[in-house]
Amino acid sequence: MSGSVFVLNAGSSSLKYQLVDPDSGEVHVAGIVERIGEEGSDVPDHEAAVRRALDAIEGRPEPTACGHRVVHGGERFDGPALIDDDVEAAIDELSALAPLHNPANLEGIRAARAVLPDIPHVAVFDTAFHRTIPAEAATYAIPVDLASRYGVRRYGFHGTSHRYVSRAAAEFLGIPLERSKVIVLHLGNGASACAVDGGRSIETSMGMTPLEGLVMGTRSGDIDPAALFHLHRQAGFGFEELERMLNRDSGLKGLTGRGDMRDVQAAAADGDAAAEAALAVYRHRIRKYIGAYLAQLGGLDALVFTAGVGENNSLLRRRTLAGLEHLGLQVDPDRNEVPSHEARRISPDGAPVAVLVVPTNEELEIARQTAAVTEDR
Known part of the structure; x- marks a missing residue:
């Protein structure tokens, strides 16, 4: 069709x-x-x-x-x-x-x-791309009967973006998809990381819901669950208040009062210490996931930035990867500053790992998957 x-x-x-x-x-x-x-x-x-x-x-x-x-x-x-x-x-x-x-x-x-x-x-x-995640990565260590009965496991999200970008990265580098090892950083108001081995998702930072993982615009990302019990007992927070706080009033907004990365970065540039501290937390969380996914993949062809923040924020890209040269991750300062709507390399020639910026296109991915399903009708 x-x-x-x-x-x-x-x-x-x-x-x-x-x-x-x-x-x-x-x-x-x-x-x-x-x-x-x-x-x-x-x-x-x-x-x-x-x-x-x-x-x-x-x-x-x-x-x-x-x-x-x-x-x-x-x-x-x-x-x-x-x-x-x-x-x-x-x-x-x-x-x-x-x-x-x-x-x-x-x-x-x-x-x-x-x-x-x-x-x-x-x-x-959104979740389908992550159905290839192995059981050891998808399973939470809670009673198995409860997990099975209520569907408690890692599902992952942003799957159409991670699928599109990981394939585009392999194509850009001229690497056969089935032999590619890629980490995709989808950094927007919502944010997630994904380890893609041979075109298959093997790990991702979002979990049962889009709340887990990286620091986001208004979502907390990773947090000790016992912190919520503490807030319930000591501050009197109820279930709905905690849910709203974690989803709508946390992340960059919780740390700075601003949920938009552009506003936080502008405040940091003006000397706002809280904004600079928040950006450090944001970068630290990304770096932790990069290290974890390098271990899971056992090698890396490309680290890819995508989505609104990832595609457009050269300062964030540079500062996030600073000091990771021992992992093969380097940013060429001139390439990193060149604005473009095309896929591009921002690492130096000869770097052990390609650092790329690949604009995501979830609508095209949806269109392609739709055409694949309906082409024989």
């Missing part, structure tokens, strides 16, 4: 869309419909949002398939899935693991299937 893919990413009150050629990567149209269902909005529901998006692509190539981003595929989905009523039901059941995301993703799916009943729809799951 060939043709353009209509890529949808539905949130609770927004719908991002692109019309993408999966072969060339050309984006015919891209946009967002916002304020879905909000008071005073002229977009009452997701079906109206899909129709609004279709109006925006009128006159462009007709989509031959629709690809949907779905955050959580649990243990059931290890790749993209052609959507039918059973797949819809499974996504709904998995909402227990992603209550903030899967229900909204499902709203978009149902709306699009109603508006576009004559083309195939495919679910592409």
Whole structure:
């Protein structure tokens, strides 16, 4: 099957869309419909949002398939899935693991299937790329009956980004994918690291939820669970307060009052000691994961920065890798400062490990996976 893919990413009150050629990567149209269902909005529901998006692509190539981003595929989905009523039901059941995301993703799916009943729809799951993580990396050391009954394990997220970027890195270097060893640092407001061996995820920093791992804009990343028990006993925090604090009021925001890396870095440049300390914590966490993943991979062809912070913040890249020359990680100061929207090398020629910046393209990855599922229809 060939043709353009209509890529949808539905949130609770927004719908991002692109019309993408999966072969060339050309984006015919891209946009967002916002304020879905909000008071005073002229977009009452997701079906109206899909129709609004279709109006925006009128006159462009007709989509031959629709690809949907779905955050959580649990243990059931290890790749993209052609959507039918059973797949819809499974996504709904998995909402227990992603209550903030899967229900909204499902709203978009149902709306699009109603508006576009004559083309195939495919679910592409953030978690699917990480289903190759071995049991010893996915297992938490809690009672096995509880873990099994309630689905407590490492699932990992940002999978479409890690998959796209790790493959693009191998292609950039001219290394066969099946022999490549890559660490991807997806650094945006949400952030995660991933060790990719031969094109397969073998470890990732996010866990059962996107809260674990690196320091993020408003999420804490790794924390001793007993710290929460302490806050409950000593400060009277309840379950919902702790959950909100860790997800919305922690990370860079918790350390500095600012959740945007650009604001934190500007404050540090102006001499704000709290901002500089927060950046040190942020970098330290990344370096710890780099070391751990080097050990797991047993070698490294490339370390790759991607996503908004990773792609655009040359100072962060340089300072994060400073002092890691003994691991083969070096940054060429001139290459690092050159802005570009293309994949590029920022390490010196002859460095033992290639340090790359590779812009992520999750929409293209979704389009390609959708086309692969539907090409024989």
